[in-house]
Amino acid sequence: MSAPQDIRPDLWAAMRGCRLWRGASEDVLANLARSTKVAEVRRGDQLVAEGDAAQHVGLVIAGRVLVLYMGADGKRITFEDLGVADPFGAVAALAGGRYPSHIEAATPGTIAWIDRETLFDAMAQEPEIARNLIADLASRVVNFTSVVQSMALDVPSRLARYLFQHSLAVGRTTTDGLRVDLGMSKADLAQALGTVPETLSRALGRLKDEGVLDVQGRTVIIRDVGALARLGSGYEEG
Numbered sequence: 001m002s003a004p005q006d007i008r009p010d011l012w013a014a015m016r017g018c019r020l021w022r023g024a025s026e027d028v029l030a031n032l033a034r035s036t037k038v039a040e041v042r043r044g045d046q047l048v049a050e051g052d053a054a055q056h057v058g059l060v061i062a063g064r065v066l067v068l069y070m071g072a073d074g075k076r077i078t079f080e081d082l083g084v085a086d087p088f089g090a091v092a093a094l095a096g097g098r099y100p101s102h103i104e105a106a107t108p109g110t111i112a113w114i115d116r117e118t119l120f121d122a123m124a125q126e127p128e129i130a131r132n133l134i135a136d137l138a139s140r141v142v143n144f145t146s147v148v149q150s151m152a153l154d155v156p157s158r159l160a161r162y163l164f165q166h167s168l169a170v171g172r173t174t175t176d177g178l179r180v181d182l183g184m185s186k187a188d189l190a191q192a193l194g195t196v197p198e199t200l201s202r203a204l205g206r207l208k209d210e211g212v213l214d215v216q217g218r219t220v221i222i223r224d225v226g227a228l229a230r231l232g233s234g235y236e237e238g
Contacts, residue, residue: 007033011112014061017085019136021122021129028122028129036112041105047088048103054092056113060084063109069194070102077194081106081184091137094119153232156203158193161232163213167222177214178222185218207231 003012007030015021015033024032038061041047047058050070058065060082067080067088079101082088092099093116105111123130153161163180171178182189190200204220207213212228214221222228 010061014085020087035118038112045105048099050102052099054099057090057093058088059112060086061110064106066106068102076191078192155195155199159203160228164228164232176221180220182218
């Protein structure tokens, strides 16, 4: 269905693509869309500060958004890297508490804000929305547990875990090995792994010296997938 005349097409497309209310009727989606407040953002704009009162669910209409831990020492750890039609802040907003993380725009883009009470009204109209929300939020808890487990590993092991998981999604078999695009700059990858570029470079160097992989710019050639999987799990044969 094309966007209703009073709803901008990019907002409508993002609303229809959002997993939180997948399967909702067109009427409910239209009501949600009409209730949103849409804002244009620049790269680096702070959308949410840790501790802010959580009254709205955010939705990415265009661009990318990062959900971050911001340490007092300036350390940044990326919990989520979100794109078009991805929601953010839903757990805190639905709980009526405070946002537990810093959220900022990774690129110029467009964001929609949906009031939590409007979402509750939609759930009352169509209980299936509540089922989708519960399933999605449960999945987020599982994903966050994986992030916490990764942070308990040293940097080479965190890197190995990321590369192994990423290779399952985008790895391409070649005569040299499993070819994997890092999917981001090394600076962004370092941030996602909770470290700094210099430490990431040393970790890549260690894995290269051990014959696990080779590095070609933003591409990695994995030569020993088994060793990468063992290191990423925190278990190494002794």
